[in-house]
Amino acid sequence: MSIKDSIRLPWSPAIKLQQLTGKYFSQTTLGTSILFTAAGLVWLAVMGLAALFFRLILLNPYNTEAIAPIYYSLLTLHGYVAMYILVPFLTIGIGMYAMYKEEGMELTHFNLVNVLFWLANLGMVIALAGGPMTSWYITPPLGLLQTTFNFYSGPAIALTYIGLFITEACITAVAGITVFDGIRTRRNKGKLSIFPTYALTFTAMIVFTTPFLMATLMWYTLGILAHVYVNPTVAFLLFWMWGHPVVYFVPFAVFGALYAYIPKFAGRKLFSEKWARWNLFLLFVFTMLVWAHHMLVWPLPVWIRGFVNASTLLLAAGSGVTVLNLGLTIFLAKRYDFSDIRGLAYFLALLGFIIAGIPALILPENALNPIVHNTYYVVGHFHLMIWTIIILGSMGIIIDQFLNAFGRIAPLSNLSLKSIRAGLLLWFGSFLVVGFAMMAAGYQGLIRREIAYPVEFLPYMQTMTIFAWLGGIGFVLMAVPAFSMVTRWLVMKYYSGEVEQ
Amino acid sequence: MGMGAASWIKKHGELTWFLVLLVLVGIFATWSLEEVVSGTSTNYRFGLPLASGVPRPLPNGTLVVNITAYQWGYTPDVIVAKPGQPVLVVLHSRDVVHGFLLKLPSGTVNVDIVPGTLSYVFFYAPNTPGNYTWRCSEYCGIGHSFMNGTVEVI
Amino acid sequence: MTKAGLAVLLIIFLGTAVMAAFISYNLIATSSPPFRAYPSPFSKYVGQPLGEVQVNQTALASLVVSQGKVNGTTNNGVILYIPFNWTLNLTVYNKESFNLTVIMGDASYTVPTNSSMLISIPHLSEGNYTLLISGEDLTYQANVSVIKDLLSPYVYIGE
Numbered sequence: 153m154s155i156k157d158s159i160r161l162p163w164s165p166a167i168k169l170q171q172l173t174g175k176y177f178s179q180t181t182l183g184t185s186i187l188f189t190a191a192g193l194v195w196l197a198v199m200g201l202a203a204l205f206f207r208l209i210l211l212n213p214y215n216t217e218a219i220a221p222i223y224y225s226l227l228t229l230h231g232y233v234a235m236y237i238l239v240p241f242l243t244i245g246i247g248m249y250a251m252y253k254e255e256g257m258e259l260t261h262f263n264l265v266n267v268l269f270w271l272a273n274l275g276m277v278i279a280l281a282g283g284p285m286t287s288w289y290i291t292p293p294l295g296l297l298q299t300t301f302n303f304y305s306g307p308a309i310a311l312t313y314i315g316l317f318i319t320e321a322c323i324t325a326v327a328g329i330t331v332f333d334g335i336r337t338r339r340n341k342g343k344l345s346i347f348p349t350y351a352l353t354f355t356a357m358i359v360f361t362t363p364f365l366m367a368t369l370m371w372y373t374l375g376i377l378a379h380v381y382v383n384p385t386v387a388f389l390l391f392w393m394w395g396h397p398v399v400y401f402v403p404f405a406v407f408g409a410l411y412a413y414i415p416k417f418a419g420r421k422l423f424s425e426k427w428a429r430w431n432l433f434l435l436f437v438f439t440m441l442v443w444a445h446h447m448l449v450w451p452l453p454v455w456i457r458g459f460v461n462a463s464t465l466l467l468a469a470g471s472g473v474t475v476l477n478l479g480l481t482i483f484l485a486k487r488y489d490f491s492d493i494r495g496l497a498y499f500l501a502l503l504g505f506i507i508a509g510i511p512a513l514i515l516p517e518n519a520l521n522p523i524v525h526n527t528y529y530v531v532g533h534f535h536l537m538i539w540t541i542i543i544l545g546s547m548g549i550i551i552d553q554f555l556n557a558f559g560r561i562a563p564l565s566n567l568s569l570k571s572i573r574a575g576l577l578l579w580f581g582s583f584l585v586v587g588f589a590m591m592a593a594g595y596q597g598l599i600r601r602e603i604a605y606p607v608e609f610l611p612y613m614q615t616m617t618i619f620a621w622l623g624g625i626g627f628v629l630m631a632v633p634a635f636s637m638v639t640r641w642l643v644m645k646y647y648s649g650e651v652e653q
Numbered sequence: 654m655g656m657g658a659a660s661w662i663k664k665h666g667e668l669t670w671f672l673v674l675l676v677l678v679g680i681f682a683t684w685s686l687e688e689v690v691s692g693t694s695t696n697y698r699f700g701l702p703l704a705s706g707v708p709r710p711l712p713n714g715t716l717v718v719n720i721t722a723y724q725w726g727y728t729p730d731v732i733v734a735k736p737g738q739p740v741l742v743v744l745h746s747r748d749v750v751h752g753f754l755l756k757l758p759s760g761t762v763n764v765d766i767v768p769g770t771l772s773y774v775f776f777y778a779p780n781t782p783g784n785y786t787w788r789c790s791e792y793c794g795i796g797h798s799f800m801n802g803t804v805e806v807i
Numbered sequence: 808m809t810k811a812g813l814a815v816l817l818i819i820f821l822g823t824a825v826m827a828a829f830i831s832y833n834l835i836a837t838s839s840p841p842f843r844a845y846p847s848p849f850s851k852y853v854g855q856p857l858g859e860v861q862v863n864q865t866a867l868a869s870l871v872v873s874q875g876k877v878n879g880t881t882n883n884g885v886i887l888y889i890p891f892n893w894t895l896n897l898t899v900y901n902k903e904s905f906n907l908t909v910i911m912g913d914a915s916y917t918v919p920t921n922s923s924m925l926i927s928i929p930h931l932s933e934g935n936y937t938l939l940i941s942g943e944d945l946t947y948q949a950n951v952s953v954i955k956d957l958l959s960p961y962v963y964i965g966e
Contacts, residue, residue: 220795385767385769423667449764450764451702451703451767451772457689466678468674468678469674472674476667476670517681518686518697519685519686519696520685521763522754522760522761522762523696523760523761525763597756599788599790602797603798605798
């Protein structure tokens, strides 16, 4: 029995509330998935702008400490938004979309999910208002130094950690609800198709790993407010228990889409569906085993180093077979459909994943890691991953999502299609240059997160900045058609008097 | 033949590639670990920065330097060594996590300095006299970029 | 067969080969022979002190005297922990406008204004020493503690 049936008074707050949620909350699975991916795109624009501006600061190799607070605040905004909210939002959005599209699985707790969504955004805003200058991971015990914060000071900086805690708690809950509702509403029998398998596995991984981050955040909060002792090594280990798996959330949700759609655009079967399913186990287990490779410059015993070295390379070998699987699928096909922008986006995502992944093979090598640890080499590697498999892969899925939701009423015009195609290529090309400039500079010793650096690296910095701005234009070329599509859809709906389904 | 190759790839391609990659993993993981354990890697000798990796006994003539890192600097921030002299640096942080990245002609020394723990670095001073700058490699606050020190080889 | 697929396969295979060569090059280029062969650090020495070392190890320390403070601390703020039988190379920087007298054990040194002096004390024997720094209205005492079985020298700077 719904609220409406039980309470009939017209002025009842319950009815008012229901009218409001009915009007402003997304009440469909497709709509909710767009809520998450679109919010992801908005946050992406915010963090991208932050990066474009701090890249301008980096054009000067002789910066002084005067500009440091601005630079590190922008850097922290960039990192916080990326890892704490953008990644989980994209993962959840893709997870919802995959289960809806491929299997007809539905969300059922719409109001709850909507409330949690807005709370997660609110938490992020609270965290960012604190503006700790700690970059994206909260280096213990640096995060506890109360003098390094912008707007809050003294014990109030605990608000930053509480804000992040709220965000992560909401995200964990939404991820749990998504998987739970999806499984409950599944009508098909047999194996789950490959896209939702991947997307939902990594949505579920949010539920398994984010509590580690929440524990760390709570520990800091208690450290600040109640002076509980925070052991840096234990806190760091705990942090990376989440901090490593989080980087796999989106890439492997996207891999589900690549497995499902690259064969469609190639017009043949996936080369080996068996491997695609086996690889999931490899990924799931090994993501949990390799996180200590972020700590290779810490005082760790040799046996841990040997284990991490081997397990990380094994994980890479698994990815090596994955890309071969998709590469052979395209190779053995008669043609690949580049005329479809989704086909192009998925192809560029795959190509980028290979190009970004191969140079990373030096990183887990213990004897070589010190050459590149904490340098731009690492920055170049993981940004190339982000720019290609994460952003371009998600773009492919989001275009599909938008076409599904708005395409019938507001189809993309030819100009829009051309603009998106140009945007994809400009983005890919520009950031390929930025990534390799970063890796070349890092290999020669350019340390990351520095505002003053040896002047011989200036040409590299100039290259990075110019091409990053070009890539930013690529994003605009993709965003404008998407925005106009949504606007057109809204206008059409308004005039046709259609009601939201 | 063309079809023969295609069907062979279809049948065995994936497993073959996986085995090739496994062999590569075996080679490089072993090679790297062997260099770490035997102490032949300039970047990373003897499992440092743990004390258990410090060579025993220390080579004759080893210069032992104790350095305290703080926000934002090192004390002392100069190490004066003879060409080829073995140097053991014991690093201690007074406040937050710092780093120590020193590029030498024969490799890069790079460790983090974690408060509450000592980090150890062992290297041979370059044979060419000159100044070699080390920098903080782990972000530690607004003065991070200005934290450095010099190895003077004379 | 598509050209795009061929390109992807070529990037995978050539990329892996190039990277294997790059890693090998780096492993060789940054490899240098050890001073002598040491036992592997796997488990044998974990957690144990450095042990007996007869060679002349040297502990470096610097004390900067400026504005009535030593290394930014007031009296008794600095403690130097030195392993037994090590050499202490102590550099005293005098940034005051007057000369300083440094007394350690029986030896006494004078550090003129705006200069520094290297004080070398070889083969320290076990025990606690006081290091007295004085001049005009400054009297400062630092402590040197020489300990057997100490892993490494260590400077404690209290606030």
